[in-house]
Structure formats: C-alpha cells, structure tokens
Amino acid sequence: MPPPAATNLGYTPPDGGWGWAVVFGAFISIGFSYAFPKSLTIYFKEIQEYFSVSYSQIAWVSSVMLASMYAGGPISSMLVNRYGSRPVVLAGGIMVCTGMVLASFGTSIIHLYLCVGVIGGFGLAFNLQPALTIIGTYFQAKRPLANGLAMTGSPVVLFTLAPLNQFLFDSFGWRGSFLILGSIVMNCCVAGALMRPVNKRVKPKPTNESPKCNGGAEEAETVNTGTPPANLLNEESQTASKGQSNVHKLIDISLFKHRGFLIYLAGNVIMFFGFFAPVVFLAPYAKHLGIDEYSAAFLLSIFALVDMFIRPATGFIGNTKWVRPRIQYFFSFAVSYNGVCHLLCPLASGYLGLVVYAVFFGLAFGMLSALLFEVLMDLVGANRFSSAVGLVTIIECGPVLLGPPLSGALVDIFGDYKYMYYACGVFMLAPGIFFFIMHYYNYKKLDEEQRQSVATEMKTSEETVKLKMNQDEKRVDGTDG
Amino acid sequence: MTCMSTFCVFLHLFLLTSEASSSTQPPLAPITPLKTDVRSIKIELVNPVNLTLECTWTGNQNKLPNITSYWTKDGEEIQNSQLSVQFHNGQYNIKQVQHFVSIVSRSFPSVPQIGEVRDKPIISYMGDSAVLTCKMDDKKPKPNTWNWYRHNGTEKEQINVTVEPHRYEIKNKEEKTETRLVVNNLTEADSGLYSCGAVYAIGTTMSHVELKVIAFMEPLKPFIVIMVEVVVLVAAILLYEKSQSKKKVTTGS
Numbered sequence: 003m004p005p006p007a008a009t010n011l012g013y014t015p016p017d018g019g020w021g022w023a024v025v026f027g028a029f030i031s032i033g034f035s036y037a038f039p040k041s042l043t044i045y046f047k048e049i050q051e052y053f054s055v056s057y058s059q060i061a062w063v064s065s066v067m068l069a070s071m072y073a074g075g076p077i078s079s080m081l082v083n084r085y086g087s088r089p090v091v092l093a094g095g096i097m098v099c100t101g102m103v104l105a106s107f108g109t110s111i112i113h114l115y116l117c118v119g120v121i122g123g124f125g126l127a128f129n130l131q132p133a134l135t136i137i138g139t140y141f142q143a144k145r146p147l148a149n150g151l152a153m154t155g156s157p158v159v160l161f162t163l164a165p166l167n168q169f170l171f172d173s174f175g176w177r178g179s180f181l182i183l184g185s186i187v188m189n190c191c192v193a194g195a196l197m198r199p200v201n202k203r204v205k206p207k208p209t210n211e212s213p214k215c216n217g218g219a220e221e222a223e224t225v226n227t228g229t230p231p232a233n234l235l236n237e238e239s240q241t242a243s244k245g246q247s248n249v250h251k252l253i254d255i256s257l258f259k260h261r262g263f264l265i266y267l268a269g270n271v272i273m274f275f276g277f278f279a280p281v282v283f284l285a286p287y288a289k290h291l292g293i294d295e296y297s298a299a300f301l302l303s304i305f306a307l308v309d310m311f312i313r314p315a316t317g318f319i320g321n322t323k324w325v326r327p328r329i330q331y332f333f334s335f336a337v338s339y340n341g342v343c344h345l346l347c348p349l350a351s352g353y354l355g356l357v358v359y360a361v362f363f364g365l366a367f368g369m370l371s372a373l374l375f376e377v378l379m380d381l382v383g384a385n386r387f388s389s390a391v392g393l394v395t396i397i398e399c400g401p402v403l404l405g406p407p408l409s410g411a412l413v414d415i416f417g418d419y420k421y422m423y424y425a426c427g428v429f430m431l432a433p434g435i436f437f438f439i440m441h442y443y444n445y446k447k448l449d450e451e452q453r454q455s456v457a458t459e460m461k462t463s464e465e466t467v468k469l470k471m472n473q474d475e476k477r478v479d480g481t482d483g
Numbered sequence: 484m485t486c487m488s489t490f491c492v493f494l495h496l497f498l499l500t501s502e503a504s505s506s507t508q509p510p511l512a513p514i515t516p517l518k519t520d521v522r523s524i525k526i527e528l529v530n531p532v533n534l535t536l537e538c539t540w541t542g543n544q545n546k547l548p549n550i551t552s553y554w555t556k557d558g559e560e561i562q563n564s565q566l567s568v569q570f571h572n573g574q575y576n577i578k579q580v581q582h583f584v585s586i587v588s589r590s591f592p593s594v595p596q597i598g599e600v601r602d603k604p605i606i607s608y609m610g611d612s613a614v615l616t617c618k619m620d621d622k623k624p625k626p627n628t629w630n631w632y633r634h635n636g637t638e639k640e641q642i643n644v645t646v647e648p649h650r651y652e653i654k655n656k657e658e659k660t661e662t663r664l665v666v667n668n669l670t671e672a673d674s675g676l677y678s679c680g681a682v683y684a685i686g687t688t689m690s691h692v693e694l695k696v697i698a699f700m701e702p703l704k705p706f707i708v709i710m711v712e713v714v715v716l717v718a719a720i721l722l723y724e725k726s727q728s729k730k731k732v733t734t735g736s
Contacts, residue, residue, distance in 0.1 A: 048605075052614050054663070175606030178702030185709035192713055195720040 013202045014142075015384075020198060021140035025148050027196030031091055031133035033155030034190055035126045038098070039067045041163035042118070045176045052176070053111045065403060066115050070123020071130065072399035078131035079392025080252045087132035087139075091194030094128025095187065097121055102184030106177045118180075129190050131391055132197065134375050138384030139200045143321075145379065146329065150317015150372040157310040157368075161303075254389035261447070262381030263390055265440045267397060269433035273337060274401035276429030277370075279409035279422065280344055280363065281305070287419045293353055301360045308364025309371070316372035328445065333377045334437035336369040341431025348420035604693035612667040613694055617679035619660050626681035629655055629662035632689075634676040669696045 015021075043064065050060045081090045101121030108114050133152065141148040166186075170179040257263045284305065288298035316336075319325055325332050343359070343366045350359045375391065382390045412422040607613035619626060631642040631653060642651050642664070652665040666673055674696045680687040 051616050051663075054614070172603050173606070174697075174702045175608070177608060177611070178606070178697075178699075181702045182705050182709070185706045185713070188710060188713040189716075192716045192720070195717040198724055 013200075015140055015200065017141050017143045021148065023196050024136055024140050024198070025152050027091075027193035028133035028137055028152035029155035030159070030193035031094075031129040031155070031190055032152055033159030034098075034187060035071065035130040035133075036156035037160035037163055038122075038126060038187065039064055039071070040160060041167050042067075044164070044167045044171060045179065048171070048176050049111075049114070055111050059111060063111075063114050063119050066119030067123040067126070069399060069403055070120050071126045072395045072402060074124040074127025075131060075395030075399075076253055076392040077124075078127045079135075079388045081128070082132045082135050082388045083252065086199050087136040088194055088197045088199060090128050090132045091197055092191050094125045094132075095190035095194060097125030097128060098187045098190065099125075099184040101125060102180050102187060106180035106184070125187075127395075129193075131388065131395070133193070134391055135384075135388040136197050136200075138379045138387045142384075146320030146326065146373075146376050147314070147317040149376040149379070150314045150320065153317075153372050153375070154310060154313040156371065157306045157313070161306055161310065253392060254386050257382065257386060257390055257393060260382060260386075262444055263378075265437070265444060266378055266381055267394060269337070269437050269440075270394065270398060271401055272436075273430055273433040274398050275405045275408070276341075276344065276426035277405065278402065279406045280347075280426050281367070282406045283409060283413070283419065283422065284360065284363075288353075288356055290419060291352075291356070293356070297353060301356055304357060305360045305364040305367070308361050309368040312365050312368035313372040316369045317376075320373060320376060329373070329380055330377055330441040330445070331438065333370075333373045334434055334441060336366065336373055336434075337437060338431055338434030340366040340370055341427045341429070341434055343427070344423045344430060345427030347423045347427075604695040606695050606697060607669055609669055609671065609696055609698055611669055612665055613669055613673075613696075615664045615666070615677055615679070615692055615694065617662045617664075617681070617690060619681055621660060624683070625659045626683055628659070628682045629653070630680040630682060630687065631662070631664045632678040632680065634678065634691075639678065666694070671696050671698075 046057075046060045046063070050057060078090060078094075081093075098121070101117045104121070105114055105117035108117060134149075137148050137152055138145065167179065167183075170182055174182065281302075284301055285298040288301055289295065293301075320329050320332060340363075343362050347359050347363075350356050378390055378394065379387050409422045409426065412425055413419055416422075605613060605615065615631075617629065631651075632639045633642055642653070650667050652663075652667070654663040654665070656662070662679060664677070664679070674694055676691055676693050678689045678691045680689045
C-alpha cells in the first residue's frame with residue numbers, strides 16, 4: 003500500500019488486533035461527544051417552564067456546552083500529549099457524569115449553564131480529542147476505515163439517545179433523567195478503559211515505511227539484524243525523535259507553519275459556517291412548507307439513517323488503493339458535494355423532494371464527517387495530530403457557534419429559507435473548490451520534497467556503504483599486516 | 484334548494500349580538516339560509532348572544548292548509564312554540580312535514596392547551612415544586628380569567644390561593660393568554676388530576692393534566708445499577724489487560 007504523505011511514527015501500528023477494541027471505545031466516546039448535546043433538547047421545553055425563562059435562554063445551555071467542548075480542545079490536546087488518551091477519557095467521563103448529577107439538583111438556569119454547559123462540555127472535549135488521537139496511534143494502513151467506523155458513533159448514539167431520552171423524560175421528569183443520563187454517560191469511562199496505550203517497542207519495518215530505496219534498505223537489514231535502525235534509517239529515526247520531543251512539548255504551535263495544516267484550517271473555518279445550520283433547520287423548513295410535525299421529524303430520521311451507513315462506507319472507500327494516496331481530493335469532493343446539495347435544496351418541492359434532499363444530504367454529511375479528521379491526520383501525521391486537532395477545534399468554535407444563529411437571522415430577515423440554503427451552499431462550495439486547488443498544489447510540492455529526500459538518502463546510503471567498505475578493507479589490511 | 488312537499492321552507496338564522504356597551508339597534512346578521520339537508524352549524528361564541536331561529540313557510544298562499552308548527556330542542560317540544568297558520572280551504576296533498584332541526588352547537592373557544600400537548604403525566608419530586616402551565620392559543624379569544632381546580636375523587640374543588648399562599652401560587656400573564664400554577668413543597672398527596680379553566684362570559688372551558696409526585700429514590704435505582712455496570716466493565720477490562728501483560732512478561736520478549 004503506498005504510504006500517505008505523513009511523517010513516520012517510529013514504530014509499526016498494529017492495524018488491527020486490540021486496535022478494533024480501541025475503535026469501539028472511540029465509537030462510544032465520539033458518539034457521546036456529538037450526540038449528547040443534541041439529544042438534551044428534548045428536556046428544554048419542560049425546563050423552560052419550570053424556571054420561567056424564554057426559549058433563547060434555554061437554548062444557551064446547548065450553546066455553552068458546544069462552546070466548552072470546542073474551547074476545551076487545546077487543553078485536551080495538552081493533556082493527551084502529556085498523559086496519553088486513557089486517563090483523559092476517564093477524567094472526561096467522570097466530569098460529564100458529575101456535571102449531569104449536579105445539574106439534576108439545579109435551582110436556577112445559571113446552575114444549568116455551569117453544570118451541563120461548562121463542566122459537561124469540557125468533559126465531552128476530554129472524550130473527543132483523545133478518541134480521535136488514539137486511532138492514529140493504532141492504525142496506519144487501515145486508518146481511514148478505522149476513522150470512518152469511529153465517527154459512525156455520532157449518528158448511532160444519537161439514534162439511541164433520542165427515544166431513550168423521551169422514555170426517561172416520561173418516567174422521571176427532567177431531574178431524574180439528568181441523574182440517569184449522568185450514569186449512562188459514565189460508559190465513556192468504559193470506552194476509556196479500552197484505550198490501552200499502544201505498544202511502541204515494536205521495531206519499524208523498513209519495507210513498509212521507507213520509500214523507494216529498497217535495495218539499500220535490504221542491505222542495511224542484512225548487516226544490522228539486532229541493532230536498532232541502521233544508518234540508512236538515520237533520517238527516519240531523526241524525525242521520530244523530533245516527533246517525540248514534540249509530543250513532550252505542551253502543544254505544537256509550529257503547526258501554524260505547516261502548509262497542509264493551514265490549508266485545512268482556512269477551509270474548515272469557512273466551511274463550518276454552513277455545516278450545521280442545514281441540519282438544525284431541516285425540520286423547521288419542512289414545517290414551513292406545510293408538512294406536519296411527524297413527517298418533518300421523519301426526515302431527520304432518514305437523514306440520520308443514511309448518515310449512519312455512509313460513514314463506514316466512506317472509510318472503506320478512503321482506504322482503497324485508488325483513493326488513499328489522494329484522499330484530500332476525496333475530502334474536497336465531499337465538501338463541494340455538500341455545497342451543491344444545499345444550493346439545490348430550494349428546488350425541492352413537496353415532501354418527496356425533501357426526502358430526496360434528506361437522503362443526498364445524509365450522504366454528503368456522512369462522507370464529510372467520516373473524512374474530517376482522517377484528512378487532518380493524513381496531513382500532519384499521527385504524532386502532531388493531537389495538537390493539531392486541539393488548535394483546529396478552538397478556532398472552529400467561532401463558526402460553529404455563529405453558524406446556526408446567523409442562518410436563523412437570514413431566515414428571519416428574508417422570511418424565506420431558500421436564501422439561507424444558498425448561503426450555506428456557498429459557504430461549503432467555496433471551501434470545496436479551495437481545497438481542490440490548494441491540495442493539487444500541495445500534493446505537487448509533497449511529491450517534489452519526497453523525490454528530493456529520496457535522492458539525498460540514496461546519496462548518503464552510497465556514501466556510508468563506501469565508507470564501510472573502506473573500513474573493512476583497512477581492518478583486513480590491519481590484521482594481515 | 485329542494486322542496487320536500489309543495490311547500491318550501493326557508494330557515495334563517497338571525498344572530499343578535501348583545502353588546503354590553505350602548506348601541507341603539509343590535510346588528511342583525513343573517514346567516515346564510517340553511518338548506519333542508521344541512522343539519523348543524525357551529526358558531527364560536529365568547530359572550531352570550533340572542534339567537535333567533537326563523538322558520539318561514541313559503542309557497543302558494545292560496546293553497547296552504549291549517550298547519551301547526553312548533554320547535555323542538557333535542558327532540559323535546561319547546562313550550563309556547565306552537566303556531567297556528569290559517570290558510571284557505573281546499574284539497575291539498577301534504578307530504579311529510581320535515582323537522583327542520585337546526586342544531587346550533589354551543590361552542591366555546593377551543594379548549595386551552597396545557598403545557599405541551601401531552602396525555603402523559605408531569606413528573607415531579609417530593610419537596611420540589613411543580614409548575615403547571617395552561618395556554619390559550621393567541622388566535623382565539625382571550626379569557627377573562629383563569630381558575631385552577633384539584634380533583635378529589637369525583638369532585639373538583641377550586642384551588643384557593645389565599646388559603647395556603649406558600650403552597651400554591653397562581654401567576655397569570657398580562658395578556659391573559661397563559662396561566663401558571665406553582666405547587667410548592669410537594670408531597671405524595673399532591674399527585675392527581677388538576678384542571679385549568681379558562682373563564683369566559685359564556686362559560687368555562689377546561690383542560691386536565693395529571694401530576695405525579697415520586698420520591699428521589701426512583702431514578703436513583705437505575706442510576707446505581709448503571710454505575711455498578713460501568714465499574715464492573717472497567718475493572719474487567721483493566722484486569723484482562725493486566726493478565727495479558729503478565730503473560731507477555733512470563734513468556735519473554
């Protein structure tokens with residue numbers, strides 16, 4: 003399998019074995035991180051009446067939770083860099099549980115902002131980052147598939163939590179439900195327990211990782227069987243040790259000089275303005291067109307179902323040998339496809355049109371979500387991924403929070419949803435095209451750099467072989483004489 | 484309009500709205516003539532009105548027999564509604580006289596909505612307070628006031644705030660479209676059916692909701708069960724990992 007454009011890890015990821023248990027753990031953590039805030043909205047009406055507040059005040063709980071989740075990204079990254087994924091996820095699970103239990107005794111809406119919003123949000127941040135990071139440590143060859151499977155957690159957990167929350171609400175009211183949800187969310191600790199730190203003592207296999215100098219590599223191997231990486235692999239070990247010193251730094255700010263990272267960041271910031279709003283407004287738009295409440299809710303179910311199946315499928319496709327080397331194009335396609343979908347949405351007429359839109363949107367959303375973190379890993383490499391994702395989430399905080407209210411404002415100003423869809427379409431299509439162009443340029447640069455590094459390695463390997471031959475001759479001469 | 488006999492009957496409804504304010508002549512608003520096959524119409528009333536039902540016999544005046552007509556309500560004859568109509572003599576074929584029963588359903592403004600439209604009870608906890616809200620649709624007429632009732636067995640008694648001010652609070656919105664009943668310091672005895680009534684001049688419309696008060700132990704049980712499950716799973720996974728690493732150490736690298 004052709005290697006992706008990333009730095010070497012310094013060890014061979016298992017690409018299986020316990021890795022699949024880790025994927026399952028990540029599935030749970032990621033699922034709770036994304037689905038938990040969305041599923042709490044069921045309780046809002048009753049809490050709103052209980053505390054006698056307006057709807058926007060209650061909606062702040064969701065916003066504070068989301069903001070904390072994204073703002074907690076860098077802190078989460080620092081902790082993962084220092085302690086590894088497992089302790090952070092365990093801590094995160096306990097934090098969310100504590101937040102929910104405290105909230106169930108809440109006496110004011112501020113109480114809820116703090117407990118559910120801040121504590122809960124940070125706890126979820128401590129679940130999301132480590133889960134994504136640990137996949138990169140366990141998988142290399144099958145990483146897109148692993149990422150796709152892990153990201154499927156979000157729709158699956160949402161699908162399960164929604165009816166469960168309704169049941170809890172009917173049986174226990176909002177206080178009891180918060181208490182029980184606190185215990186349910188402790189299952190993130192189970193997920194954390196599964197995230198065993200990967201065994202890094204396995205020696206790297208040159209044939210898998212080093213590029214084209216096959217001849218030199220084999221010779222080096224036969225000469226040095228027991229010792230660690232030979233002279234040929236000097237460069238790799240150098241990058242590996244550099245990577246490890248980065249790991250011990252708190253957070254890798256040098257990423258801001260990384261070309262791929264900057265491309266990803268720039269595109270994502272624009273893209274997130276139009277990312278979540280269409281999901282939020284799907285049901286209201288349907289009701290606006292005169293569709294009844296249950297059919298509108300059914301649209302969301304269709305969307306979630308399609309999303310659920312397309313994520314692992316996308317991961318699988320991303321893993322194939324045709325797509326993997328140029329996976330950035332696949333991502334650019336997914337982003338652009340989202341944009342086109344939204345631009346065409348106003349053309350959908352009637353319920354059937356909206357069903358078609360929901361299916362296509364589900365496809366688009368799932369594809370994008372499955373690849374979202376895989377392409378970042380592909381760009382910066384698994385070593386720096388933890389810091390990268392922390393920086394990305396805190397910068398994305400702004401668009402994620404501003405997107406839905408801005409779209410809502412658009413709807414209010416024009417009284418029509420189609421302008422909002424046009425705006426979201428543009429906000430996704432533009433980054434998509436941007437990605438295509440920039441990644442074409444980036445791939446060319448990377449290929450150039452690759453060729454240069456191969457050339458220098460060939461030169462150094464020739465020189466070292468010559469040197470060794472000279473040394474051997476001298477020794478032979480010495481013993482003879 | 485089809486005639487059942489040689490006589491055609493037109494039925495007119497006249498609505499005389501009685502205005503509380505001074506008005507010289509109450510407006511006469513004829514509602515469209517009812518066809519013979521129309522059996523009922525629905526009118527939404529807020530304030531009491533004077534309703535006039537008029538039954539007119541038309542046809543050939545010269546050929547009408549002596550007919551007595553009367554009004555019925557719900558099948559029973561209304562007293563003093565008999566009217567004799569004198570006609571000329573002659574031979575006539577009288578087919579069946581239809582009961583032109585025009586039933587005007589006495590309809591109140593639609594029933595108020597309690598909180599979210601749900602037939603499930605509202606759950607609250609002992610020692611906590613419960614908030615029951617009753618909303619009247621903005622588009623419908625606004626009630627004059629609101630009343631709250633507590634059902635005790637088969638009887639209904641109105642909740643009087645002044646009797647126990649720290650237990651019950653009734654807060655009405657300015658525009659009278661919403662009312663809120665707060666029950667403080669809940670006990671198990673507070674469980675049951677509550678009703679809110681929207682009071683109009685014409686009457687009161689009611690909605691019901693059930694309040695269930697449970698102890699805090701109730702949700703605590705599933706909470707503890709799930710926590711135990713989590714602890715067991717985490718312990719199992721970590722123990723498994725320990726045993727695996729021990730095996731590796733004993734078998735050697």
